[in-house]
Amino acid sequence: MSTARSRTTQIFLASTLYGTATLAAALDAGCFPEADRRILLVANNAAVPETTPSLDTMPGFGVLRGRFDDVVSWNTTIAPFHPGGWEPRPDDVPLWERHLRLAWGLGDDHVELAVESIQVNPAQAIAQIFTGAPLDVYADGLMSYGPTRNKLDPLIGTRVRRLLHLDLVPGLRPLLLTEFGVAPGIVPTDSFLKVLGELADAPGAGDKLPDAPGAGDGLPDAAGAGDEAGPALLLGQYLSALGLISAAEEEGLHLRMMRGAVALGHTRLVFKPHPTAPAQWSNALREEAGRLGAELTVLDEAVLPAPVLAEVLYLRMRPALVVGCFSTALLTASAFYGLPVARVGTELLLDRLSPYENSNRVPVTLVDALVPEVTDRAAVERAAAGGEPADAAELTELVTAVGFAMQPKIYPGLRPAAERYLAAHLSEATWRYFKRRRLTSLALPGAVPAQLAFLPRNAVVRRVARSVRRRVVRH
Numbered sequence: 001m002s003t004a005r006s007r008t009t010q011i012f013l014a015s016t017l018y019g020t021a022t023l024a025a026a027l028d029a030g031c032f033p034e035a036d037r038r039i040l041l042v043a044n045n046a047a048v049p050e051t052t053p054s055l056d057t058m059p060g061f062g063v064l065r066g067r068f069d070d071v072v073s074w075n076t077t078i079a080p081f082h083p084g085g086w087e088p089r090p091d092d093v094p095l096w097e098r099h100l101r102l103a104w105g106l107g108d109d110h111v112e113l114a115v116e117s118i119q120v121n122p123a124q125a126i127a128q129i130f131t132g133a134p135l136d137v138y139a140d141g142l143m144s145y146g147p148t149r150n151k152l153d154p155l156i157g158t159r160v161r162r163l164l165h166l167d168l169v170p171g172l173r174p175l176l177l178t179e180f181g182v183a184p185g186i187v188p189t190d191s192f193l194k195v196l197g198e199l200a201d202a203p204g205a206g207d208k209l210p211d212a213p214g215a216g217d218g219l220p221d222a223a224g225a226g227d228e229a230g231p232a233l234l235l236g237q238y239l240s241a242l243g244l245i246s247a248a249e250e251e252g253l254h255l256r257m258m259r260g261a262v263a264l265g266h267t268r269l270v271f272k273p274h275p276t277a278p279a280q281w282s283n284a285l286r287e288e289a290g291r292l293g294a295e296l297t298v299l300d301e302a303v304l305p306a307p308v309l310a311e312v313l314y315l316r317m318r319p320a321l322v323v324g325c326f327s328t329a330l331l332t333a334s335a336f337y338g339l340p341v342a343r344v345g346t347e348l349l350l351d352r353l354s355p356y357e358n359s360n361r362v363p364v365t366l367v368d369a370l371v372p373e374v375t376d377r378a379a380v381e382r383a384a385a386g387g388e389p390a391d392a393a394e395l396t397e398l399v400t401a402v403g404f405a406m407q408p409k410i411y412p413g414l415r416p417a418a419e420r421y422l423a424a425h426l427s428e429a430t431w432r433y434f435k436r437r438r439l440t441s442l443a444l445p446g447a448v449p450a451q452l453a454f455l456p457r458n459a460v461v462r463r464v465a466r467s468v469r470r471r472v473v474r475h
Contacts, residue, residue, distance in 0.1 A: 007036040009109040011130075012068070013123060015043045015083075017055045018309055019116050021199060022140040024064045025191040026164055032114070032136070039104065040068040043083045043122045044075050052276070059306050060199040072104060074122055087125040096129045114138055118160065118177070119149045127156045137177060138164040138187070141328040144174040145399055146362030147407040152180070166192060168331045169366060171392025175403045179410050189336060199308075200315040230317055231297070232266035234258060235310060235324035236281070238274035244360070245345075245352055251281050253345045255288055257323045260344060260374030262292045266321055269296045275307045314339060321384075323374050325349065326360070326367040334371070340384035342374035343367055347432055356438045357406040365402055365433050369395065397421045398433065405438055422446050 010032060014020045020040070026032060046052035055061060056071055065071065077100070078086055088096045101107065114136040115123035127135060137160055144165045157180040165174055167186045174184045234257045240247040254271070261269060271285055282298045289296035297303065299313075310329035313319070314337050322333040325345045333339040346368035353361050370390055372379035382388075401421040404414035422434070422445035431446075440447035 007109045009037040009106055010035040010112045011039045011041050013041045013115040015045045017058050019140045020064050021195045024067045025195045026187045027067050029188045029191040038068045040071045041074050045084050049075055060202040063198040063202045083122040087121050135160045142363035142366055143359055144176045147175050147403040149359040168335055172395055196311045200312045229320040231268035231270045231319055232261040232321040233319035234271045235327050236273040236277055237325055237327055238277045256344045258288055261323055262294050267294045269294050272299045326364045330371055341371050342380050343371040344374050350432045356435055402433055408442055
């Protein structure tokens with residue numbers, strides 16, 4: 001009988017440059033065992049992939065490419081289907097595995113998978129095709145701290161060995177996949193920062209950016225920046241495209257970012273719009289900047305022909321303040337680079353997110369709890385000076401309560417912890433993270449008493465309540 005060891009091929013699924021940088025850092029840090037071959041499987045999940053650049057065409061990808069033996073396009077593999085909407089029919093799974101093994105030269109290799117967003121396609125489709133392959137899940141954002149967004153097939157969930165994540169909120173353990181006993185593992189921050197440094201130095205990564213303070217003719221990295229303050233960086237997210245708020249409301253949030261930054265004394269502003277956001281939003285900001293007497297640079301195609309990571313801007317521009325809504329980039333700025341940060345719009349988003357189990361709820365909650373509102377000058381200054389470190393235990397209790405309220409059927413064991421938190425901590429400051437109707441449906445503290453539960457659904461009572469509320473506000 002042959003004792004020859006079969007080859008091991010690791011397949012890494014990525015859809016963003018940030019996710020690929022996370023994988024590169026994990027590989028550099030030895031988070032993955034040695035393998036005979038490593039394939040980067042690139043998926044372009046944009047609504048119209050044909051009009052949106054794939055991550056392997058973006059500036060900086062070349063410096064990450066060397067970590068992998070091959071780069072394969074998932075879009076090309078399953079064309080003309082869309083990566084976000086396609087998965088194999090159960091009866092076709094063996095045929096697809098045979099096809100991919102032939103197309104990608106896998107032969108009889110032992111396959112291991114590392115995927116992002118295991119709850120949705122294309123990660124689920126690939127996990128289904130390679131039925132027996134062990135899974136690692138890596139998370140590059142704040143959603144890893146929240147619950148799994150829907151119930152996973154145990155044939156997938158039980159194969160997940162670990163969750164690799166960035167330490168964006170020190171002391172807080174991710175809730176994602178804990179229903180399967182998956183242990184989290186941290187991708188070392190030093191390794192991640194090293195990779196981001198490589199991206200910032202790559203050709204095309206912001207060659208036309210405004211000069212950093214004290215930079216002279218070049219754009220040096222953050223070391224030795226001198227004493228002059230850099231610009232305030234405003235981050236756009238295009239939330240209206242997700243149906244979270246209206247386009248007019250999102251434009252208003254951008255204007256609030258600008259006014260808040262100027263009120264804090266920043267007269268040099270840089271706006272990083274979402275790559276697919278309407279151009280008229282930038283025009284409105286330019287008009288407002290002129291009215292406020294501020295100097296505004298919009299990082300549009302004239303300045304950045306291709307999108308770059310916000311973290312590249314941190315290194316090349318050294319902003320004096322970063323303002324956004326609930327972008328993960330706010331916490332990378334604060335936790336990884338020590339940059340002052342401020343938020344706008346989280347209260348509006350917490351109120352608007354629907355249904356309650358919307359997977360953005362925990363990211364919005366974390367940013368709201370950890371980042372000061374841009375109009376609160378004292379809080380922004382305290383945070384910029386170091387402030388009080390976040391209480392990891394209290395934050396864990398909050399996320400646990402929110403996570404249970406979001407997914408009570410997936411995490412029934414979290415009920416006692418949620419009840420303790422709600423009984424002790426519901427206040428004017430924390431009510432924004434919960435909905436009374438949700439607490440009522442789950443019989444949690446803060447709920448409407450059972451005998452009054454019909455009231456929120458009674459149209460007459462609602463009209464009377466609104467009328468009383470308006471009179472109270474007027475007086």
